[in-house]
Amino acid sequence: MRGISAKSLDEVLAAVSAAGSGSGDLGTELFDVVATLDREPALRRVLTDPSTEAEAKAGLAERIFGGKVSADVVTVLRVAVSGRWASGRDLTDGLETAGVTALIAAADGKGELDAVETELFEVGRFVRSDAELRQIVSDRGLPSAAKGELLSTLLSGKVSTTTLALASQAAAARTGSFERVLTAFGVIAADRRSRLLAEVRVATELDDSDKTRLAAALAKKYGRDVHLNIVVDPSIVGGISVSLGDEVVDGSMSTRLEVARRRLAG
Structure with missing residues (x-):
């Protein structure tokens, strides 16, 4: 508006x-x-x-x-x-x-x-x-x-x-x-609390300490507190994928393997 x-x-x-x-x-x-x-x-x-x-x-x-x-x-x-x-x-x-x-x-x-x-x-x-x-x-x-x-x-x-x-x-x-x-x-x-929303995809559920560390790392990166929405998705194999607005930080093992496969395919 x-x-x-x-x-x-x-x-x-x-x-x-x-x-x-x-x-x-x-x-x-x-x-x-x-x-x-x-x-x-x-x-x-x-x-x-x-x-x-x-x-x-x-x-x-x-x-x-x-x-x-x-x-x-x-x-x-x-x-x-x-x-x-x-x-x-x-x-x-x-x-x-x-x-x-x-x-x-x-x-x-x-x-x-x-x-x-x-x-x-x-x-x-x-x-x-x-x-x-x-x-x-x-x-x-x-x-x-x-x-x-x-x-x-x-x-x-x-x-x-x-x-x-x-x-x-x-x-x-x-x-x-x-x-x-x-x-x-x-x-x-x-x-309401000047926070950002992040969708976090992981292969297995994170424990509270992992969530706290991740939220702190994202808050440091973006300069604002971040609310985490966790999605357990076994298809990503391992690692973590974070979507925050239009930005995606994909460190999942499935993505790394796909990148490696494409490079080998030449």
Whole structure:
């Protein structure tokens, strides 16, 4: 998000921060507001019309949503519609980001942020492993509520309520595929502590001391703390492969053997 929309998003996120970490209800209620505005493009246009006074738009939003959502959500919504947005879609995208941020803040406040980051990664792997499920959750033609119910059936009791709420929102596939959106949510979680996300593939599980040493080495290299998402993959034979953003550091034995084979093949 750029320009006037970026400035407005900063103001919305500041309003979320001012509301406190809470229980996470702020986040899920903001997702409900986003769903309503997505269904009502005419309302979205009115609430982002630059020719309408900010107070008038804020008052309209309060009349429509007041009594249906908490006072904190109304406060955030008033700030949102009082801002300037390059498009109506930027408003709803900004409110979705605000909802994610609120859920992440609540998880952090309860000491659950590390678990949520790992669970988001594992949910992404779980969906990728099933082609039919992957297609379903990324299909924008299917009702978001139905996709959310499917994920709830599959994931309830296996992940936290925060992770389930984020996964269900990612299934709305508003700004891209389920996997792309879920990854973006994971980045927001990592940014909460100014961390980077690293996918680490190893042949056998690392013990805690190995994880600590690896995280420290990566933090030294990149100048920021790093959250490790470990994947045990026997096919790499030995060594380790680390993906961090667009950068891949592949020291796996399988890769070394493949390089040697190609050199011998000439």
